[in-house]
Amino acid sequence: MTTLGFLARENLDRLLTALRASGYRCVGPMVLDGAIQYCDLPNAQSLPSGCRDSQAPGRYRLDHTDTSRQFAWANGPQAIKPFLFAPRETLWCVERDAREALTFKTVSPESQALAVIGVRACDLAALRLQDAHFLQGLNRDVQYAARREGMFLVAVNCTHPAATCFCVSTGDGPEVPEATGTNAGCDLILDELDDGFILHSASERGASVAGQLELAPVTPEQQTVVAQQRQQARAVQKRSLPARDLRPMLDKRLEHPRWVEVAGRCLSCGNCTSVCPTCFCYSEQEQPLLDGSGSTHARVWDSCFTQGHSYIHGITIRADTRLRYRQWLTHKLAAWHDQYGRSGCVGCxxxxxxxxxxIDITEEVAALAASPT
Ligand code: SF4
Ligand code: SF4
Structure with missing residues (x-):
């Protein structure tokens, strides 16, 4: 990672202009339906200026402050997962002609390269896990790969983690680790100050785009503020997981009564898997046209909390909520180590x-860890 210089806030639009000139469609955080969500970003003024998110178990609210900062919040309901692993997409379709012959066609993903502004360190950690699943497994996912190759990522180091964040304990935030700046798969990293941003490059294309901007030298005072706010962002996190590798603890507690207790509260709704930036389960659905002239085959996000997810040859393997919640938590925090070499939780x-x-994953893990097997 190389520190490039300081970009005044009133010049942030120049970054968007440079990205568009390089062929990127720009998306970034905006306030939509009472939450911060990634949307097509018309200009820098559309960023969530002065917004703060107040988060707690079962609670997400936006408050407005008089700060000029545009990234003084933690996160919204989705990371960048939906841009790569679409919630619903057609994979292929089939047409039947007048002679009853069938023609199968692959449906390719849209091709315009995407630049995402405002990505968090935990989102980048989740992206590395999704890359491991979709790109480095036995079956490389062509839809994911096509979108991932063209993606330009502008990360912004967190200055205001939410009360629900625990990325310090998972080792995934709140700042993008400098040593893994390039490996993180992002291109530019920003530290936000009251009057603008310090830019760091994390890839050659990041340096190339930033080279089109007029940057001022970074002052020692600005460097001091950045160091202080990075330290502060770590210090405010109160939640944590007790260890990075919870396999030994969880493996001994597969029949623990806590699974029954949490199942009494869990609705099996699947919200947790929908918002999780690392969950990757999906099902495939056939949608035939009513006149029989064709059909489309779509991939749709699924969840280990649905009844159908564990339906195999006439039997639902995980028939009740106790088994589903246990599957979700033990896969995420234990079995993921065997598959991908680390936990599947990035502490977002x-x-x-x-x-x-x-239901609070840190509270459930703490309750399991604190009691005998
Ligand atoms: S823990 Fe249960 S109730 Fe909570 S979001 Fe997940 S499935 Fe829904
Ligand atoms: S399991 Fe971890 S990574 Fe997934 S949503 Fe919860 S805190 Fe975020």
């Missing part, structure tokens, strides 16, 4: 805020 806290009954 989304599953805590967006759970309608406020």
């Amino acid at each position: 806290g989304r599953c805590i805020s967006w759970c309608p009954v406020g």
Whole structure:
């Protein structure tokens, strides 16, 4: 990672202009339906100026402050997962002609390269996990790969983690780790100050885009403020997981009574898996046309909390909520180590805020770890 210089806030639009000139469609955080969501970003003024998110188990609210900062919030209900692993997409279709002959056609993903502004460190960690699943497994996912190749990522280091965040304990935030700046798969990293941004390049294309901007030298005072706010962002996090590798603890507690207790509260709604930036389960659905002239085959996000997810040859393997919640948590925090070499949780806290009954993964793990097997 190389520090490039300071970009005044009133010049942030120049970054968007440079990205568009390089062929990117720009998306970034905006306030939509009471939450911060990634949308097509018309200009820098559309960023969530002065917004703060207040998050707690089962709670997400936006407050407005008089700060000029545009990234002084933690996260919204989705990371960048939907841009790569679409919630619903047609994979192929089939047409029947007048002679009853069938023609199969692959449906390719849209091709315009995407630049995402405002990505968080935990989102980048989740992206590395999704890359491991969709790109480095036995079956490389062509839809995911096509979108991923063209993606330009502008990360912004977190200055205001939410009360639900625990990325310090998972090792995934709140700042993009400098040592993995390039490996993180992002291109530019920004530190936000009151009057603008310090830019760091994390890839050659990042340096090339930033080279089109007029940057001022970074002052020692600005560097001091950045160091202080990075330290502060770590210090405010109160939630945590007790260890990075929870396999030994969880493996001994597969029949623990806590699974029954949490199942009494869990609605099996699947919100936690929908908002989780690392969950990747999907089902495939056939949608035939009513006149029989064709059909489309779509991939749709699924969840280990649905009844159909574990339906195999006439039997639903995980028939009740106790088994489904246990599957979700033990896969995420234990079995993921065997598959991908680390936990599947990046500490973003989304599953805590967006759970309608406020089930808190850190609280559940702490309760399991604190009691005998
Ligand atoms: S399990 Fe929860 S806290 Fe962990 S990455 Fe998924 S949504 Fe975020
Ligand atoms: S833990 Fe919460 S969000 Fe997840 S399925 Fe249960 S009720 Fe829904």
